[in-house]
Amino acid sequence: MHRLTNRVRPYAWGARAAIPRLLGTEPDGSPQAELWLGAHHGAPSTAHCDGGDRLLPDLISADPHRVLGHGTAERFGSRLPYLLKYLAAEAPLSLQVHPDAERARAGFEAEERAGIPLDAPHRNYRDPHHKPELLLALEPFEALCGFREPAATVADLIGLDNDLATALRDDLSDSDTHAALRAALTRLLTLPASDRCRMIEEFVREWSGGGGRGPHAEIVTDLAARYPGDPGAVAALLLNRVTLWPGQALFLPAGNMHAYLQGTAVEVMASSDNVLRAGLTAKHVDAPELLDVVDFSVLPIPYAQPGFLDGRREFRPAAPEFALHEIGPGRITAHLPGDGPTVVLALHGTVDLVAEVGEGVTLGRGESVFVQADSGPIKVEGHGHVIAATVGDHERARV
Structure with a gap:
């Protein structure tokens, strides 16, 4: 067994005190969003060994069959296939989706052939792996997750007269739910640059002035205030609002549109950093690529149910x-x-x-x-x- 020293990712949405409180350090006033525990190249842990400190990926690659076990090394090569995170969200994360394994591999290879640097802001695929993930709440945790019935969104839009609300009601009235959701999300992500801010501002003004209703009433207003002119604030209406209580978990497979809003949790995922963003961010948004990856199915909220074995609760999702x-x-x-x-x-x-x-x-x-x-x-x-x-x-x- 090797003690670990782990790295903190200081993303802007991170809480100021949760990770310092976990680690017993003094907060410095800056956001501390994620503590990464694993061997991902973006922020690998350091393992303390008898012969000196070593980065965890170096320890593994020196003798993968001994460190990982023969079965894991045969399946995944000389890489730890998962990444564990302690996540502390004080503000909403970006509205996002993850690719499946085939799409991740093809996208990574295409961008490698194109010579796009791994750290380029407009790069979509930073490794050739998919990123299914499981989130376990440690305190009440707010999220948007997966598409709800289009009729539920239409009901929330009744009474709004602005151009964007009218167009979205038309999109969502299609009897084919996949087509309805695709049309609505496509509209939001491809609003003309010359009209986008005006249309979203008009929508939010009417929504906040008493037109908004349902479980998303405050969410749309809050997201619009944090991200002015961002269509993600309106796209939130297409998704389920979820409150997780401590001990509840979500499993998010490829294609599931989601955004974490606030709270503290642990995450485990396939060791990847592939994220396609739809909004609620200043980072790169590739609308055509995202629309090809999203699963537009209306499905139940993907709660993960634990089993019980040898004194522990365990989550073994389809990953x-x-x-x-x-x-x-x-x-x-x-x-x-x-x-x-x-x-x-x-x-x-x-x-x-x-x-x-x-x-x-x-x-x-x-x-x-x-x-x-x-x-x-x-x-x-x-x-x-x-x-x-x-x-x-x-x-x-x-x-």
Whole structure:
């Protein structure tokens, strides 16, 4: 087992105090949005080893079959296939969607052939991998997730007379729900530059003046104030509003349009940074690419249901790269799953990781370790709250 030092991503939407509170450091007044625990090249963790500190991807690549286990190395090569994050949102994230594996691979290869630098602001695909993700709320967490019935949006637009509302009602009246949602989102993302700000301002003025209704009434007004002239504020009306309570989780597969609005959570995802944005951001928006990736199906809110095994709750969604395990809070006696490399984060309390082979580790709040596949069974004891990420089920591997 190797203790980890992890990097914080200071995105503008991040909370000021949540991650410092987890880590026991003083807030410096700047946003601290995500704590990354893993081997992604964007912000790899550092593993503390007997022979000195090593970046986690270097530790893995030196002996992938021993560190990851033969099965994981055969399936994913010399890379940790998942990334664990502690996420603290004080303001809304961008309205976004993730590509499937085939689209990510093709998009990455096309941009590589075109010679687009990996750090170019207009680049869509920064690696050749898809990015399904699971989010587990640690406190009440607000999100927009997946398309709701077009009729629900039409009902919220009744009584609005501005040009954009009228056009959206027409789009959403198509009896084919896929066509209706595609037409409405396409309209919003391709508004003429000369008219976009005026049309959105007129919509928001009428909406905020008493015309807005339903569960999105305050959301549209708030998003429009944060992102003036951004069509994403209106596009929010197409999506389900979701409130997660602590312990509830969402699984977001490829094509699911979503935006996290506020709260603290942990995320585990396939190790990728591929994000296609639709709005609520100053970053690049590639409307044609996004519209080809979005799944316009109306589906139930994708709550993830846990199983219970060996003293832990575990989420094993339809993603071969990852599973998420929760132990506690409270007095705990449990075992980590022994099916590959594991990243463990203590959210609070003090817990002992007891190894049958080799030395154990004691973790306090905000501390983390990387458990190699060859470490053998690990028992978790103490009083606290622990999150662990592991590789997903082999039978869910992609063809």
